[in-house]
Amino acid sequence: MNSDLSKANCTYIMEHYPKIRHLDICIRDFRNMYNQKSMVLLYLFIEKYKLSEIQELSRFAAGLEKLIEAVENSVTNPLSNGFVEGTSNKLKMIKRTRYGRCSYQLLEAKLMYRPSV
Numbered sequence: 001m002n003s004d005l006s007k008a009n010c011t012y013i014m015e016h017y018p019k020i021r022h023l024d025i026c027i028r029d030f031r032n033m034y035n036q037k038s039m040v041l042l043y044l045f046i047e048k049y050k051l052s053e054i055q056e057l058s059r060f061a062a063g064l065e066k067l068i069e070a071v072e073n074s075v076t077n078p079l080s081n082g083f084v085e086g087t088s089n090k091l092k093m094i095k096r097t098r099y100g101r102c103s104y105q106l107l108e109a110k111l112m113y114r115p116s117v
Contacts, residue, residue, distance in 0.1 A: 030045065033075060
C-alpha cells in the first residue's frame with residue numbers, strides 16, 4: 001500500500017474496506033506472477049479472478065485469458081517494447097505541440113536532444 005500512509009491507517013483501510021483489501025491482494029498476486037515468471041501462477045491468477053465479485057477484476061482476468069499467448073510471452077520473456085513505446089509517445093507529443101510551426105530540423109533536434117545528467 002502507499003508508503004505515505006501509516007501502518008495503522010493501512011490496517012484500518014484493509015479492515016473496513018474489503019474491496020480495497022481484495023484489490024491489494026490481486027495486485028500482489030499479479031506482481032508475484034511476473035517476479036517469479038511463472039506460467040502456473042498466471043493460470044491460477046486467471047482462474048481465481050475470473051470468479052471475482054469485483055466485476056472489473058473478472059473482466060480483467062477474462063481479457064488476460066482472451067490474449068493468453070501474448071500474456072504468456074510477457075510473463076516468461078524478459079524483453080520489453082517499453083523503450084520503443086516511450087520513444088513513439090515522445091515523437092507524437094512533439095509533433096502535436098509543433099505541428100506546422102517549425103522545420104524538420106527543429107523536430108529532429110528535439111528528438112535527438114539528451115540532457116546531461
